Amino acid sequence: MNTENYPELERNEYTEFIFGETCLEDPTDPQSAEALTSWIERAVELDARPVFLEGVCERLNQLGISCTAEDTDIMLAEIRRRYKECLGFPCPRTVQEWIKGSMPGFTSIKNNYDLCYALEMDFNQTAIFFHKHYLSMPFNAKAKVDAVFLYCLYHHKPYSVVAELLEKSNGFVSQEKAHTSTAQIKAAIFDTDDDEQFLRYLSEHCYDNEQQFQTARALVNEEINKLKEKIRLESSSENNRLNSMTIAAMLGYKYQLRNKDGMESVLPKRFTDSLPKDVTLGQIIRGEKVSYEVLRKYLVLLKFCNYYRDAEKADKSRSTAINKYEVNSRLMDFYGELNRALNQCGFSLIYPLHPFDCLVLYCANTFDPILSMHLLNERN
Numbered sequence: 001m002n003t004e005n006y007p008e009l010e011r012n013e014y015t016e017f018i019f020g021e022t023c024l025e026d027p028t029d030p031q032s033a034e035a036l037t038s039w040i041e042r043a044v045e046l047d048a049r050p051v052f053l054e055g056v057c058e059r060l061n062q063l064g065i066s067c068t069a070e071d072t073d074i075m076l077a078e079i080r081r082r083y084k085e086c087l088g089f090p091c092p093r094t095v096q097e098w099i100k101g102s103m104p105g106f107t108s109i110k111n112n113y114d115l116c117y118a119l120e121m122d123f124n125q126t127a128i129f130f131h132k133h134y135l136s137m138p139f140n141a142k143a144k145v146d147a148v149f150l151y152c153l154y155h156h157k158p159y160s161v162v163a164e165l166l167e168k169s170n171g172f173v174s175q176e177k178a179h180t181s182t183a184q185i186k187a188a189i190f191d192t193d194d195d196e197q198f199l200r201y202l203s204e205h206c207y208d209n210e211q212q213f214q215t216a217r218a219l220v221n222e223e224i225n226k227l228k229e230k231i232r233l234e235s236s237s238e239n240n241r242l243n244s245m246t247i248a249a250m251l252g253y254k255y256q257l258r259n260k261d262g263m264e265s266v267l268p269k270r271f272t273d274s275l276p277k278d279v280t281l282g283q284i285i286r287g288e289k290v291s292y293e294v295l296r297k298y299l300v301l302l303k304f305c306n307y308y309r310d311a312e313k314a315d316k317s318r319s320t321a322i323n324k325y326e327v328n329s330r331l332m333d334f335y336g337e338l339n340r341a342l343n344q345c346g347f348s349l350i351y352p353l354h355p356f357d358c359l360v361l362y363c364a365n366t367f368d369p370i371l372s373m374h375l376l377n378e379r380n
């Protein structure tokens with residue numbers, strides 16, 4: 001197969017507008033209350049819009065089922081029927097809750113792909129549905145489940161092949177070749193239309209869930225240690241306070257000690273859910289299981305904090321103020337570095353239409369990103 005026909009998933013017409021405004025417009029003053037309010041309003045608007053239900057409704061209409069995004073009963077009945085007919089098993093409760101109004105998550109990415117199969121989407125339609133309606137990047141081929149769905153959708157395999165390949169790959173052990181680049185893995189998948197050949201390749205090059213999470217925990221712990229070392233050099237505080245100080249360095253406050261006097265957060269739920277706190281920091285350090293959402297947010301915020309603390313240190317050693325071109329150059333460097341880290345552990349890449357990712361990029365596109373992040377979290 002010629003991989004030149006593979007659509008560019010990192011940037012397309014759905015992301016270009018937000019990406020341009022987030023990353024390419026002139027940087028702002030982090031202490032500008034007007035700018036901060038504008039960022040939050042944009043992210044809240046993204047968070048509130050029922051993009052998932054709009055997507056399901058649009059697809060069902062294409063399939064001949066007349067409904068609107070408010071007709072959740074009609075949608076739920078049809079989705080349940082399609083799971084049994086197309087996939088051969090009942091619609092999971094998680095997906096039913098999505099139809100009833102909860103936000104789709106990625107703790108079990110298989111649910112996201114299964115729904116696309118139940119809605120009879122092809123490779124391109126699935127990619128667009130992830131972009132527009134899951135607000136995420138599809139087909140991170142380094143992760144085993146993504147690789148299986150990428151292979152089956154690209155080569156037009158029925159769902160029975162998906163189920164068979166996932167079942168056969170259950171016993172695969174972790175392999176060092178899983179460090180192969182995602183681009184190489186995708187190219188190999190596009191060029192392979194033989195199930196047994198694909199399985200052999202999968203067993204050698206893709207993460208299972210445990211290896212994916214082990215890699216993520218290792219990266220997060222590495223970033224935690226980097227930040228703690230910076231804190232030690234800047235403070236004479238005792239080591240037993242370092243966890244709390246690490247949270248404070250990332251968010252600008254000590255999570256457990258906040259008192260908002262009953263005030264509700266004005267930040268979008270997709271931003272505030274699973275933010276770092278002492279208990280999850282301790283779990284990660286001890287190697288205990290935490291969710292995909294927690295690990296990904298830790299990795300993003302730690303990389304942000306470490307990258308821009310180093311940038312602040314460099315700025316203090318110079319005689320001239322940073323200009324807008326340097327702000328943008330740093331943002332793009334950070335964006336690339338962060339995506340390489342997310343990709344390394346098979347996590348979804350930064351996606352500017354997601355409210356959490358959007359606000360992180362807004363903060364990065366200011367003259368003082370660390371202060372911007374802290375001021376943002378004062379609204380939480």
